[in-house]
Amino acid sequence: MAEPPSSIVKPLPEALLARQDGNAEMHWAAMAGQGHLVPTDRFFVRNHTRTPVLDAGTWRLRLFGTGLRGAPTRHTPIEFGYRDLRELPAEESVALIECAGNGRRFFASQQGEPAPGAPWGLGAVGVARWRGVRLSTVLHRAGLTDAAVDVQPEGLDPEYVTGGVNLGRVRRPLPIGKALHDVLLAYEMNGRPLPADHGFPVRVVVPGWVGISSVKWVGSIEVSATPLFSPWNTRLYRMFGPGQPDGAGVPLAAVGVKSAFELPWDARVPGGREVVLRGRSWSGHGPIRSVEVSIRPDDADADDWRPARLVAADRGGAWQRWRFRWRPPAPGRWILRARATDATGAGQADRATANDLGYLFDGIVRHPVTVLAPPPA
Ligand SMILES: Nc1nc2c(c(=O)[nH]1)N[C@H]1C(S)=C(S)[C@@H](COP(=O)(O)O)O[C@H]1N2
Ligand SMILES: [Mo]
Numbered sequence: 001m002a003e004p005p006s007s008i009v010k011p012l013p014e015a016l017l018a019r020q021d022g023n024a025e026m027h028w029a030a031m032a033g034q035g036h037l038v039p040t041d042r043f044f045v046r047n048h049t050r051t052p053v054l055d056a057g058t059w060r061l062r063l064f065g066t067g068l069r070g071a072p073t074r075h076t077p078i079e080f081g082y083r084d085l086r087e088l089p090a091e092e093s094v095a096l097i098e099c100a101g102n103g104r105r106f107f108a109s110q111q112g113e114p115a116p117g118a119p120w121g122l123g124a125v126g127v128a129r130w131r132g133v134r135l136s137t138v139l140h141r142a143g144l145t146d147a148a149v150d151v152q153p154e155g156l157d158p159e160y161v162t163g164g165v166n167l168g169r170v171r172r173p174l175p176i177g178k179a180l181h182d183v184l185l186a187y188e189m190n191g192r193p194l195p196a197d198h199g200f201p202v203r204v205v206v207p208g209w210v211g212i213s214s215v216k217w218v219g220s221i222e223v224s225a226t227p228l229f230s231p232w233n234t235r236l237y238r239m240f241g242p243g244q245p246d247g248a249g250v251p252l253a254a255v256g257v258k259s260a261f262e263l264p265w266d267a268r269v270p271g272g273r274e275v276v277l278r279g280r281s282w283s284g285h286g287p288i289r290s291v292e293v294s295i296r297p298d299d300a301d302a303d304d305w306r307p308a309r310l311v312a313a314d315r316g317g318a319w320q321r322w323r324f325r326w327r328p329p330a331p332g333r334w335i336l337r338a339r340a341t342d343a344t345g346a347g348q349a350d351r352a353t354a355n356d357l358g359y360l361f362d363g364i365v366r367h368p369v370t371v372l373a374p375p376p377a
Contacts, residue, residue, distance in 0.1 A: 004184050004209050007050035009196040016042040018123070023047065026123035032262040036094065036314055036321070038126040045197045046099050046124060047171050052217055056082040056201040060219070061185070063138070065146025067176075067223035077220065078142040082201050085187060088141075093184050094209035096256045096282055096318040097214050099124035099371040100237055103352075103361030110366060111168045111351055115358025122260040122365060125282070127318040130205045132186035136351050139223065147225040151179045153204045156219040172232035173213055173224075174204075178253075182207050185218070207282030207318070210252045210359075240356040249355075254284030256362035257348050259291060259338035263369065269334075272374025274327045279308075281340030282319035289353040291340045293324040295337060299366060301350055302337050328371040 006012070007022035014147070024045040026038065045051075062077035065292055072078055101117050102124035108114035118124070139151065154171035184205040187194055194200040195320040199216030206213035212232055222228065239249035259281040261267075281288045291310065294302035311321035318342070318371070328334065339348040353361035 005266050006029045006214070007047050008045050009051045009053070010041070010045070013041075017044070020120075021079050022050065022116060023118050023124075025120055026126065027264065028121075028260050030122055031265070031280070036317055036319075037128055037190060038171040038191065040128070040195060040198070043126040043128060043189075044099070044124045045117070046211060047157070047197075051197045052157045053196055054156060054217060056203060059201050061138070061202065062220040063084070063142040063223060064220070065148075065223040066225040067145055067151070069143030069145055074220070074222075078368065080138065082187070085133050085138070085185060085202065088137055089255065090130045090131055091184065092129060092209060093133055093182070093186075093373055094127060094318050095127050095205050096127045096183070096255075096284070097205070097211050098258075098284070100127075100210035100212060100252050100255070100356075100359045102255075102355045103258060103363075103365070104358040106363060107352065107354060107358050110363060111236065111354060113354040115354075115356065115372040117358050121265065122258065124211070125258070128189050129191065130184055130186040131188035131191075132184045132202070132205070135183040135185055135204070138185060139141050139179065139221075142223070145225070148176050148223050149226065150175060150224045150228040152222040152228045152230065153215040153218045155215050155221070156217040162355065167231040170212075170215060170232065171230045172215065172237070173228035173230060173251075174206065174213060178206065178209070207365070208227050208254050210237060212253055213253075236357070237359065239353070239359060241354060243353060244355070249286055252359060255282075256285075257281070257283040257288075257340050257342055258362060259340045259348065259365070261338060261367050262338055263336075263367065265367065267369045269328060269369050269371050270374070271328050271331045271371045274325055277336065278321065279324075279338055280319050280321050281338065281347060283340070283342035283344075285346055286343035287316045288320035288340045289343055291320065291322045291338060293338075294337045295326060296335050296337075297330075298305065299335055302364075303340070306336065331371045331373045334367055334369050334371055337364050339364045
């Protein structure tokens, strides 16, 4: 039987990516032996609808709003073409993009608190080398005024319809402080023009913030002297639920702390000899300072934490690789755990804060492996 048509353009080899509806999740085993960056062929894809195929020759970025000199309107925007952007001073940024729902399935499997939405494991995250123009450069050229408080990039992909309601094109306000700080309008990913699925010809890259901030296929940017609202900062991408003040938290910004082993789920590990376990940890709030690993035969809370060795080349980077030597004491089922602490002191606990839409899972993931019997001597 033929595969259903994909909303994604790039090939999705089973060894690298797992298809789930319109999205594709990276397999963590596909990062084993890789450097700091996630190769583009295995970078996760999250589409609200489908990847549009756009023409850089006719593409325009249109800026308008009350935060620009002369307050140009949607119909009288300041325009930039692809070549205009390419001629502006270029900058590179090695930045992490993580879906706010990454790790969502552990709310159900570890805490008995299921949440609707894409049932991501830990593979909705990636680090790439992005090249483009600073958003601040384009905003200043477009006539940014001191009155601007929010900017709202909007994508050129189809309008998003959910539960019978058309929410319009994907768009989400970004506070002017972050917009001017380290945000890129990227046209290259890992040294090549952006692939269609990752936002060709131009996407926003907001380092360390929830992926929805990094609008792909950007076609316009509203710059406003008053706060902006869209479904993506009001009814979506906030923490909803009983634990929240008035039932809803602030719009999500930086991602929390997470750790992942570069192993398949239910990996088979050779017995009878020392193995080196590898993984990565990250946080949107700052560099990772330490990582600890605990390995037990059961699912009980761990108390035997020991430090992992951090890869020196990643210090201060977008994420931190680490390794941990382990000699399995016996064949059978073992539970691997890793927990990290970032430069702000934020860490990972046994449970994450439950919330209605299953965002920001930052709990310690219990990763099962099977240790094989050693070969006879
Ligand atoms: N225009 C547009 N931008 C978008 C999206 C989208 O559906 N449309 N998805 C967002 C979400 S939820 C995430 S997690 C990231 C994923 O980026 P990637 O597909 O390049 O990994 O893109 C964001 N930007
Ligand atoms: Mo996302």
